[in-house]
Amino acid sequence: MTRMRLLTGTGIALLLIGGAMQAYHPKLESPPVTAEIQVPDEVKQILRQRCYSCHSNETKLPWYDNLAPAYWIVRSDVREGREHVNFSTIGAKPAAVQRGTLFESVNLIQLGSMPLPRYLAVHRDAGVTPDELVTLRHYLETPPVQPAAPAPAAAAETQFQHWIASNGTPIQVQPEWNGVPFLPEYKNWKPVSSTERWDNHTMRQIFGNDIALEAIADGKIDNWPDGTVFAKVAWLQQPDGKGGITTGAFQQVELMIKDSKKYASTEGWGWGRWRGDDLKPYGKDAAFQNECISCHEPVAHSDHVYTMPIGGAQ
Ligand code: HEC
Ligand code: HEC
Helix, strand or coil, X not given: CHHHHHHHHHHHHHHHHHHHHHHCCCCCCCCCCCCCCCCXXXXXXXXXXXXXXXXXXXXXXXXXXHCCCHHHHHHHHHHHHHHHXXXXXXXXXXXXXXXXXXXXXXXXXXXXXXXXXXXXHHCHHHCCCHXXXXXXXXXXXXXXXXXXXHHHXXXXXHHHHHHHHCCCCCCXXXXXXXXXXXXXXXXXXXXXXXXXXXXXCEEEEEEECHHHHHHHHCCCCCCCCCCCEXXXXXXXXXXXXXXXXXXXXXXXXXXXXECCCCCHHHCCEEEEEEECCCCEECCCCCCHHHHHHHHHHHHHHHCCCCCCCCCCCC
16 A cells, blocks of 8 residues: 555656646747758659758757757757758858858768667658668769770870979969969978768879978977968879779869968868869859858868878877
């Protein structure tokens, strides 16, 4: 009898606590959708179904997520998720930024980091299916370069050897539209890292000047000293027809020049991109740099630099 009463007492206490928890139900705001991501319908559908609950202003929660304490966790995930990526507003950013975000998204899905694993543990069917992943990859992927016919392959090779050998550039290169100068000497700098992109089939090499290398050695990589310069060079990947891949046509070189006073209005960096064999400045006017800055914004905490030099991150 006493035990029974004790149990009922505990039950009532739990109910009361549960009720009190539901009473704390801070609001989850839903700001208007101002500029949805610009992608074909089949891509948007996947994002809507798998990602919009945390990465849009159109969050729809199932009833069980509306109960505390699940609600508190989901609400905080949604708020943080929107801060990182918001598919309801990203449409206002340049096309390259939307594409870059999607590229990063697909990489995170492939790694199993998105949707958040702790969310998938509770929402079993919320993950991206293999078919959906194929659709996303297919949208981003440009057709691969065909094994080169001998003539263009030889031309690419000559171009590459020329690039390796030339000290300074034989052609007159114009500064960027924002006035940032081209620095031919980047070819003599040390490589800091190299990356590939499966979507546009490019190989990229990042070079740093002496000041960059010194800063890496001194571990000053979250606020690069004035005078630091990075160069990023991209070549198309060129299958050699025997299963190997070499550098194909030269695509572009990009520079980031640190000068916290001169370039104060563009996050302390001068941005430049020169394309093609004749190194033509990119864009139509100085506004091109907004594209650079908004895509480098996610790494604002490391002074807008993506590259984590090997051994320099401690
Ligand atoms: C349950 C909420 C939730 C869902 C669902 C979710 N995300 Fe996220 N996402 C987050 C949170 C929280 C962060 C920020 C913290 C982190 O990176 O872990 C984030 C970060 C990201 C980032 C930025 C990472 C960075 O380094 O800035 C990308 C890109 C991303 N998510 C893509 C996706 C995609 C694509 C989907 C759907 C397939 C998805 N997310 C589904 C919560 C979610
Ligand atoms: C689509 C997103 C995106 C855009 C747009 C973009 N970048 Fe980057 N950039 C990256 C990423 C990601 C890296 C890291 C290396 C890699 O993955 O190739 C990087 C690396 C670099 C680096 C090497 C230093 C570093 O941060 O790691 C330079 C230099 C650079 N970018 C210059 C530019 C310039 C100049 C522009 C504009 C003309 C630009 N970027 C536009 C995403 C972008």
